[in-house]
Amino acid sequence: MNIDELDLDYRLLRLFLTIYDEGSVTAAANRLGVGQPTVSHGLDRLRQIVGDPLFVRSGRSISPTAHADEIAPQIRVLLQGMRDLTRVVTFDPDNPDHFARFTLGANDYEVAVVLPALMQRLQACKADIRLKILSISGEDHFVSLLRNGKIDHAISIQSAGKHADIAMQALFRERMRCFYDPAFHDGPPDTLDRYCAADHARVIIGANDVSAIDDMLRAAGRSRRTALQVSTFASIPNLIRGTKIIATLPSRLSENMMGGFATCEFPLAFPGYGFAQYWHVRNAANAAHKWLRSEIFRIARGLV
Template identity: 70%
Template sequence: MNIDELDLDYRLLRLFLTIYDEGSVTAAANRLGVGQPTVSHGLDRLRQIVGDPLFVRSGRGITPTAHADEMAERVRVVLQDLRNLARVDGFAPHDSNQSARFVIGTNDYEVAVILPELVRIVRGCAADIRLKVLPIHGDGDVIDRLRNGQLDLAIGLHMIENVGDIAQQTLFREHMACFYDADYHDVAPDTLDRYCAVPHARVIIGNNDHSAVDDALQAIGRKRKTVLQASTFASIASLIRGTDVIASLPSRLERHVMAGFAKCAFPVEFPEYSFAQAWHVRNAASAPHKWLRGEIFKISRRL
């Protein structure tokens, strides 16, 4: 008969440990809820695989061999490891014995609007939770980095394309507003003519030169004069302060990087847009990841 140590499986190891603990084949069969012949057959198979009798007669009972004594504790560890593999553990952020590491891909709008509250929540937890925040550059970049594990989670504009292995959850909707330094404007640029007459700054993330605002203006036969382009919202705030340059930005920045600027309605028909969090489906059932996504969702509901 060909014997392979890989023939050992969970059932055989559990059977061995039950016989070891009960000190009886009959008692082991009762505990396992099977017939004695089944236990005897399994023990014979174990003896063939291990190459040791494992249990020998001693009076009316049986006693483990030296090799069985050596095996017992190792088998307990193996069985527990197998149980752990089949169990999705919970995550307790207030347990100081737990830890989690997260890499979040996002840009400075989300850094300003969402992440400060997340950091405060994390710092209030007893668990050792650490965050790493990296910039993202469009849907393709997000999808690739979620797939290869460079990112655990991405927060940004809701991706237009539905991708089978990438899950998304809408967080909130946003609309555009105009921000300007009131000391350099006698009237707000809240009409289309005044809006198009003043100099503009815009934020373009990534390597493209495309702007949805310019597309909306072109659609109605108008255009604006862009005198400044930057890759972050925070830099726009620093650069246009003390000038007549205005910026069309997401409205929630009013309380963050654009604090201190005047604000008026965006005078161009422009649809609201959604922000979402995205993750790879391999992390869908992970308890730490579910906790993180849940906290971000709760933060977004309070915005």
């Protein structure tokens, strides 16, 4: 007879544990609601697959073998895992017995604009919720991190890219504004001539050196002088304060890290753009992850 360990299934494993717990084939049959011959047949099958008697007679009862004692805890864990596959675990943020661990991919713009309100919400919860934030450098990077499980979630610029295994939800729209230290400017750089005559700071995240603003200026037959290039938005305020350098940045930064700087409209019709949250489809039904996504979406709606 060909015996394959893959012949093990839920019913045989449950039968083993029932016999193990009851210490009797008859009692196991009663508990399972089947006839004793069915249990005896299943036990014979288990013995053939495992290659061990599993249970031996001890007076009027049976006793587990050493191998049965060894595998019983493993089978108990395995069966619980199989049961968990058939139900979605609930998550209650106000239950102190519940916990969640999230790793979120974001850059300092999203950290400044979205995450303060999220942290306030997490701190108000009674559940044990912990958040880890990793920086990301573009769509290819955060998609890779989502796929390999290094992050659970990402907030970034809304992309037109389609990935069958990555879900996306739009959050809010953003536009560009010019920021400058008013003490070092006679007036706002709100015309194309004044804008192009100024020194500029720009933020380039990741390995590319592409700027949509420079592309737009080039299309208009103009250019700007970049006096400073950094990889984070948070670097800008300390570096341009007290200088004539201007920075063209997302408008919502005026409410946090760029507070205290004067602002004006960007002198070209720069199109608005969106931000979105992303997650891998394997987390789509996870109760804690669904709750986190709903909280981020609720916060984002307040930014519209």
